Amino acid sequence: MPVQLSNDQLTRVANEFGTPVYIYHAEKIQEQYQKLKTAFQKSDARFYYAAKALTNINVLRYIHSLGAGVDCSSINEVKLALYSGFHPSEVLYTANGIAFSEIEEAQSLGVKINIDSLSNLEKFGKRFAHSYPVGIRLRPNIMAGGNLKISTGHDKSKFGIPVGKIDQIVSLKNQYNLCISNLHIHTGSDIDDADVFIRGIEVLFEIIPSFEELQSVDLGGGFKVPYKKEDKELDIFRLGEKVFAMFEKYEKAGGRKLQIWFEPGKFLVSQCGYFVTTVNVLKETSATTFAGVNSGFNHLIRPMFYDAYHYIENISNPGGALKKYSVVGNICETDTFAWERELNEIREGDYLVFFNAGAYGFEMSSNFNSRFKPAEVMIKDGNAFLIRKRDEFDDLLEKQVKVF
Numbered sequence: 001m002p003v004q005l006s007n008d009q010l011t012r013v014a015n016e017f018g019t020p021v022y023i024y025h026a027e028k029i030q031e032q033y034q035k036l037k038t039a040f041q042k043s044d045a046r047f048y049y050a051a052k053a054l055t056n057i058n059v060l061r062y063i064h065s066l067g068a069g070v071d072c073s074s075i076n077e078v079k080l081a082l083y084s085g086f087h088p089s090e091v092l093y094t095a096n097g098i099a100f101s102e103i104e105e106a107q108s109l110g111v112k113i114n115i116d117s118l119s120n121l122e123k124f125g126k127r128f129a130h131s132y133p134v135g136i137r138l139r140p141n142i143m144a145g146g147n148l149k150i151s152t153g154h155d156k157s158k159f160g161i162p163v164g165k166i167d168q169i170v171s172l173k174n175q176y177n178l179c180i181s182n183l184h185i186h187t188g189s190d191i192d193d194a195d196v197f198i199r200g201i202e203v204l205f206e207i208i209p210s211f212e213e214l215q216s217v218d219l220g221g222g223f224k225v226p227y228k229k230e231d232k233e234l235d236i237f238r239l240g241e242k243v244f245a246m247f248e249k250y251e252k253a254g255g256r257k258l259q260i261w262f263e264p265g266k267f268l269v270s271q272c273g274y275f276v277t278t279v280n281v282l283k284e285t286s287a288t289t290f291a292g293v294n295s296g297f298n299h300l301i302r303p304m305f306y307d308a309y310h311y312i313e314n315i316s317n318p319g320g321a322l323k324k325y326s327v328v329g330n331i332c333e334t335d336t337f338a339w340e341r342e343l344n345e346i347r348e349g350d351y352l353v354f355f356n357a358g359a360y361g362f363e364m365s366s367n368f369n370s371r372f373k374p375a376e377v378m379i380k381d382g383n384a385f386l387i388r389k390r391d392e393f394d395d396l397l398e399k400q401v402k403v404f
């Protein structure tokens with residue numbers, strides 16, 4: 001039996017808490033975490049959940065309870081993680097383009113840090129020298145990921161220190177007596193090819209000998225999960241075997257024993273999430289029939305921003321005749337979720353559900369058009385819990401200062 005929520009469960013939550021609503025299924029997160037543990041058990045890998053995918057503190061607490069660490073991309077995510085119960089040693093801070101003051105703050109909080117630029121590495125050396133072990137984010141010059149917007153390891157990417165600058169990294173290490181304990185790469189999101197990680201490891205193996213105090217290598221996240229039924233997903237079991245074989249060979253050849261880390265975001269929380277909307281308006285035109293829902297790219301930006309596909313179902317009329325609809329939102333911009341998609345006949349008032357809505361769904365939402373952000377609900381052991389209230393009118397005013 002696949003771990004997933006039934007139409008009945010989704011409908012009940014929508015009836016009880018209203019729409020639009022994000023619903024997360026705890027047991028699905030658990031299932032995904034178990035897959036990771038099994039796939040990489042021979043390597044004894046560690047997993048740091050990429051919090052940027054979904055930071056609701058209940059989700060963070062739940063993932064912590066499963067035994068994962070957390071990877072943060074801002075100092076506020078670090079603080080949310082600590083607030084949610086992660087010990088500083090379980091928190092990784094991998095940011096880019098940040099002021100050195102944020103790195104100092106992360107150091108004072110005692111979390112693990114990956115540094116992404118030579119200039120911050122130098123400042124770190126001047127300030128902390130050997131006293132605080134630190135990681136380095138490298139740009140391995142590998143093109144990977146679902147599309148250019150989510151590709152981060154190629155030779156035009158802003159992320160990481162280009163691996164070609166290894167001599168400068170080593171000379172900073174020597175000049176300031178830095179303790180480099182981790183090397184990090186993250187080449188992109190929606191990676192469906194295990195060989196991308198293998199190529200990344202090969203790049204790392206070349207330079208590891210320059211770092212005598214290295215404890216770990218961090219291979220980032222990016223494991224592709226299926227969004228369409230026919231999507232190819234990353235075979236993590238095959239990846240687990242390959243990674244183990246590479247490191248075993250490396251150690252047998254005299255290489256140091258290193259811990260292997262990953263930072264999965266989508267893999268843990270994409271499929272656990274459902275976004276339920278209500279159809280406000282049906283509009284027949286010569287081009288298409290629009291089904292206008294009570295949402296827009298203010299709530300789920302992935303289709304408009306990345307041309308991302310989200311599977312949609314009309315859970316109010318599952319037996320209805322199949323017809324083609326273009327599902328759009330209600331904001332004052334073109335906000336097409338799906339063009340000419342075959343769906344069970346839609347009536348005004350029906351619930352349309354977007355699947356794979358856990359990762360980068362609510363997290364990338366906004367109050368554009370002064371619309372409210374949706375509520376969030378978590379289902380655990382069959383019970384539904386409200387974990388974030390829908391915005392109210394006062395929330396729109398809360399931070400505004402009435403001066404004129």
Ligand code: LLP
Pocket residue numbers: 050053071094150186188189190220221222223263264265266267302306359360
């Ligand atoms: N580690 C680092 C350093 C990252 O930058 C990211 C994602 C991850 C881990 C997790 O990647 P994941 O396992 O979730 O693919 N908003 C885009 C995805 C952007 C990913 C940004 N970095 C989307 O909705 O497709």
